[in-house]
Amino acid sequence: MRDVAVIGMGLTPFGELWDTSLRDLFAIACADCLEDAGVARDQVQSAYIGCMTSGLFVGQEHLASVLCDYAGLRGLAATRVESACASGGAAFRAAYLEVASGASDFVLAGGVEKMNDGADATYCLATAADQEYEAYNGVTFPGLYAMIAKAHMAKHGTTPQQLAAVAVKNHRNGAKNPKAQFPLEISEKTVLGAVRVAEPLGLFDCSPVTDGAACVLLAPVEFARKLGKPVVKIIGSGHATDAIALHDRKDPSTIPVVALAAQRAFKQSGLTIRDIDFAEVHDCFTIAEIVCTEELGIFEPGQGGPAAAAGKTARDGEFPVNTSGGLKSKGHPVGATGIAQICELYAQLTGNAGGRQLKNPRRGLAQNMGGSGGSCTVHILEVEQ
Numbered sequence: 001m002r003d004v005a006v007i008g009m010g011l012t013p014f015g016e017l018w019d020t021s022l023r024d025l026f027a028i029a030c031a032d033c034l035e036d037a038g039v040a041r042d043q044v045q046s047a048y049i050g051c052m053t054s055g056l057f058v059g060q061e062h063l064a065s066v067l068c069d070y071a072g073l074r075g076l077a078a079t080r081v082e083s084a085c086a087s088g089g090a091a092f093r094a095a096y097l098e099v100a101s102g103a104s105d106f107v108l109a110g111g112v113e114k115m116n117d118g119a120d121a122t123y124c125l126a127t128a129a130d131q132e133y134e135a136y137n138g139v140t141f142p143g144l145y146a147m148i149a150k151a152h153m154a155k156h157g158t159t160p161q162q163l164a165a166v167a168v169k170n171h172r173n174g175a176k177n178p179k180a181q182f183p184l185e186i187s188e189k190t191v192l193g194a195v196r197v198a199e200p201l202g203l204f205d206c207s208p209v210t211d212g213a214a215c216v217l218l219a220p221v222e223f224a225r226k227l228g229k230p231v232v233k234i235i236g237s238g239h240a241t242d243a244i245a246l247h248d249r250k251d252p253s254t255i256p257v258v259a260l261a262a263q264r265a266f267k268q269s270g271l272t273i274r275d276i277d278f279a280e281v282h283d284c285f286t287i288a289e290i291v292c293t294e295e296l297g298i299f300e301p302g303q304g305g306p307a308a309a310a311g312k313t314a315r316d317g318e319f320p321v322n323t324s325g326g327l328k329s330k331g332h333p334v335g336a337t338g339i340a341q342i343c344e345l346y347a348q349l350t351g352n353a354g355g356r357q358l359k360n361p362r363r364g365l366a367q368n369m370g371g372s373g374g375s376c377t378v379h380i381l382e383v384e385q
Contacts, residue, residue: 001100005224006216006232006381008037009343014212014331015181022058022114023070025213029336030071030110033215038227044217045104047078048094050087050111051335056124058114067112084128085284087111088214088338089368089377093237096379099218111336112213121209125334128371130245142206142285144246144372146198149287151253153200155302158290160200162305164191166286167204167328169314174325176355181210181331205286210331214339216346225384230350235363236380238265244374255288255373258295262367265378273297276380277361278320278348280341282369283327289313292367293321296378315356323348323356338368338377349383 010032012025020028026049034041047068055061064078081091088111095109115121126135129144152158168188174180186204194202224231240260243249249256266272273296281296283289290304298319299307307313313321324330324344327337345364347353362383369376 002102003221004096004099004218004234005221006234006342006346007219007224007227008033008039008217009346010036010215011179011340011343012213013179014210014333016116017211018116020211022054022060022112023066025114025211026067026110026112027071029112029213029215030073030108033108033217037217039106039217041072044073044076044106044108046095046098047073047076047108047110048081048091049078050081050091050338051113052082052084052087053124053127054114056127057118059118083375084370085282085332085334086338086368086370086375086377087335088340089366089379090239090338092216092338092342092379093239093377095218096234096237099220105219105223107218108215109218109339110213110215111339113333113335114211115209115333116211128374133245133247140198141372142198142201145285145287146201147246148252148291148372149200152287152291155253156305158305160192161188162290162309163200163205163286164188165308166283166289167191169308170283170322170326170328173315173323173356174329177325177330180325180329181208182329183325201285201287207284207327207332210333212331212333212336212340214336214343216339216342231384232346232349233382233384234379235382236265236269236271236378238262238268238378239376240264241375242373244371246372253291255291255295255369257373257376258292258367258369261376261378262296265380269380271363271380276363276365278323278358279365279367280324280326280344281321281367283322284332286328288369289321289326292369296365296367315358320358323353323358338366341366341368342379342381345381349381
C-alpha cells in the first residue's frame with residue numbers, strides 16, 4: 001500500500017442555495033479543488049462521489065455520469081457512493097484505497113446534496129432508518145436521537161445545559177467560518193428556550209437542512225512532496241456498520257459503530273486518541289457530539305456532557321472538536337458532510353483555517369456517521385513535519 005496525501009480542496013458555501021443546482025454545486029467544488037491542487041482535469045483518473053438520496057430530493061440519479069459531465073470530467077471512471085449521512089466519508093475511503101493500491105494516482109473524493117428543492121427532507125432522511133420498524137411507526141431522526149439523549153441522561157445524568165453547551169460552542173466556531181450556513185453565535189438561553197423538536201431536543205440541538213458540495217483530491221505522497229506546500233497524509237482509515245435500528249442495539253445510550261471504526265483507524269495508524277490534536281465529529285444533534293466524543297475515547301463514558309460544559313472541546317480547550325462549526329452551525333448537506341470534515345482537517349493542518357485556526361496542529365480526526373449509527377467512517381490525517 002502506498003502512502004496517500006490530500007493535495008487540494010474545494011468547498012461551496014453551505015445553506016439554502018435556491019439558485020444553484022445539484023450539478024452546479026458539484027462543478028463549483030470540483031473546479032475549486034483542482035485549482036487548489038494545481039492539477040488539470042485530464043490528470044484526474046477516477047472519482048468517488050458521496051450522495052445520500054438525490055433521487056428523492058431532486059429526482060436525479062445516475063450521478064457519476066451527470067456530475068462528471070457538468071464538472072468537465074466527461075469520460076472519467078466515476079462511482080456514486082451511498083451510506084446515508086456517511087456517504088462522504090465512505091467516498092473518501094474508496095478514493096484513498098484506490099490511490100493506496102496503486103491503481104490510480106489522482107482520485108477525486110467528492111460529496112454533494114441538494115436538500116431544499118424537492119421532497120420533504122424529514123421523509124427523505126428517514127429512509128436511512130429501518131423502514132419496516134422505525135419509519136413505519138412514525139419515528140424520525142430527531143425522535144431517534146431524542147431517545148439516545150434520554151437514555152444517556154438516565155444512565156449518566158447528562159443535562160439539557162450540557163447539550164446546549166455543544167450548540168453554543170459550535171456556533172461560536174461557525175461564526176468564524178465564511179462557508180457556514182449559520183455563522184452566528186448563540187446563547188445557552190436561546191438553545192434552552194427554543195421550540196422543542198423531540199424532547200429533550202430543541203431547534204438549536206438539531207443540524208439544519210442544507211445544500212452544498214465539497215471535494216478533495218488525493219495523490220501519492222511522493223507527488224505531494226513536489227508541490228512546495230504542507231504534505232497532509234492519510235495515516236488511518238476505519239469503516240464499520242451496525243444494526244440500522246436503534247432498538248436492535250444493546251445500549252441506546254451508546255453508538256458502538258463509532259468505536260469500532262475508530263479502533264480500525266487507530267490500528268492502521270499505530271496511534272491512540274491521545275496522539276490526536278483535534279477532531280471533526282458527526283454532530284447531527286448535540287447529543288451525537290457528546291456520545292461520539294465518548295466512543296472515540298476522547299472522554300470516558302458519561303463525561304462527554306460535562307467536558308463540553310467545561311469548555312474542554314472549545315478551540316482553546318484541551319481537545320478542540322468541530323472547529324468548522326460542525327454540522328450544527330456549518331450545515332449538513334448529508335452526502336457532502338464527510339468530505340467537508342476532511343476539508344476542515346486539511347485547512348487546519350495546512351494553516352489555512354482563518355479566524356478559527358488552531359495553533360500548530362499536527363494530527364486531526366474526522367468521524368462521519370450514517371443514520372442513528374448504522375454506519376461510520378473514521379479518518380486520521382497528519383501533516384509532515
